[in-house]
Amino acid sequence: MRQGEAPPDAKWSGPSHAGVKAPEPIVIADPTARFAATARRLTHLADGHPMEAWLCFMATLAQAQHAVATTLAPATALSQVEVERAVEARLPPLAADGHRRSAAWRDGLALLLDQIDGREWPLAVQEAMEQLRDSDAAALDRLADAFLRGELAASEAGTAVFVVAALQVYFSGSAARLQASDLRLLEQRSLCPCCGSPSVSGLIIATGITPGTRFLYCSLCSTAWNHVRAVCITCGGTRKLSVQGIEDDPGVVKAETCGECHTYAKLLYQLKDTQVDPYADDLASLGLDMLVTEAGFARHAPNPLLLVGDGEAMAE
Known part of the structure; x- marks a missing residue:
């Protein structure tokens, strides 16, 4: 797993004028x-x-x-x-x-x-x-x-x-x-600032002081960190991003695809279901993975519990 390069000097690089709330950059899981x-x-x-x-x-x-x-x-x-x-x-x-x-x-x-x-x-x-x-x-x-x-x-x-x-x-x-205050977001923002692992999914929150913010969730240590929306977490591109879902699906889980690097990442919408879980809902939406893969996109990083084996075959 690749580690990040130089971390930025500050925790948050977004707007800081009056009336704008900055999201917590890093949230340690319980x-x-x-x-x-x-x-x-x-x-x-x-x-x-x-x-x-x-x-x-x-x-x-x-x-x-x-x-x-x-x-x-x-x-x-x-x-x-x-x-x-x-x-x-x-x-x-x-x-x-x-x-x-x-x-x-x-x-x-x-x-x-x-x-x-x-x-x-x-x-x-x-x-x-x-x-x-x-x-x-x-x-x-x-x-x-x-x-x-x-x-x-x-x-x-x-x-x-x-x-x-x-x-x-x-x-x-x-x-x-x-x-969390001792950590810093990595320059390679797609990697966990705590352990350097890739994210398993991104959650668009609907609560707190900054609803609509995207947090990526680490596939290994469960740490969450803020990542700006409408930016590909793989290549940083913004020009050819598209959010795709399954037709007639409730829209809790969608895929953000990038036409520049041809990768995708899962997006989970808390507004659609307040009980959504970054790990469970990723596993339960494998149908979306298959459809997006068939369309020519590679997943940003695999869920490690899927990477290591055919769980479905083991459970049958």
């Missing part, structure tokens, strides 16, 4: 609420969905993440000096592909597997879980490193989905120990 919200939304969206079994599986996984986040809370704590040094060096403090993880992430993985166990899962799920339980610390860390560096082999897809879920809890818990 890991004790983040995964529970995703689990609830997935359960709601699964009812009657064409991929109901898979979404129910992902809801169970999110609920297991919540259990880990609220009981074991695996995380690492960076010192103020480490944070300042990282920002000064033009890197996110929890740089996903360079951070030295605490062994606590593996404890989180073990608990996550225990939370999922005891159900009549398909054989592929059971085999993946058993393989992880039989793996030593070195093998688990190698698998985690492979994911974070984009080097996963196809044969590792089944086990990696659980590793990714555990890493999301670990990085979200670690990010929660940081202060």
Whole structure:
């Protein structure tokens, strides 16, 4: 995963005259609420969905993440000096592909597997879980490193989905120990200022002091950060942007396509549904992904839980 370059000197570069409210540039997630919200939304969206079994599986996984986040809370704590040094060096403090993880992430993985166990899962799920339980610390860390560096082999897809879920809890818990005021938006605004990972989706908020603002949500540490609208998050282009949705769809989820770099990113509209969740609604809108891909656009960055395996096949 690429890290950002030089962070800007200020948190907000928009208008500052009287009467204009500046959005919070960075919002740190609460890991004790983040995964529970995703689990609830997935359960709601699964009812009657064409991929109901898979979404129910992902809801169970999110609920297991919540259990880990609220009981074991695996995380690492960076010192103020480490944070300042990282920002000064033009890197996110929890740089996903360079951070030295605490062994606590593996404890989180073990608990996550225990939370999922005891159900009549398909054989592929059971085999993946058993393989992880039989793996030593070195093998688990190698698998985690492979994911974070984009080097996963196809044969590792089944086990990696659980590793990714555990890493999301670990990085979200670690990010929660940081202060948003100590961070800076990266020059490469499409990357998370906390861990340097790409976003999973963008939420257009309908509440707060700046309704209509877009916040990108990190695919790894759950941090949200402001990104100006009507600008491609991949190439920064503005001339050939278009927002597309599925005909007769409620319009909660749409795709912002760029005719300059031929990529797209998900946009979620809170005004259309106040319960929209950046993670759950992305997973439940794979039909939109397929349509936009067929039209010749590549996704800005994949959802990591989709990148690592065919969850639908595992859930069947």
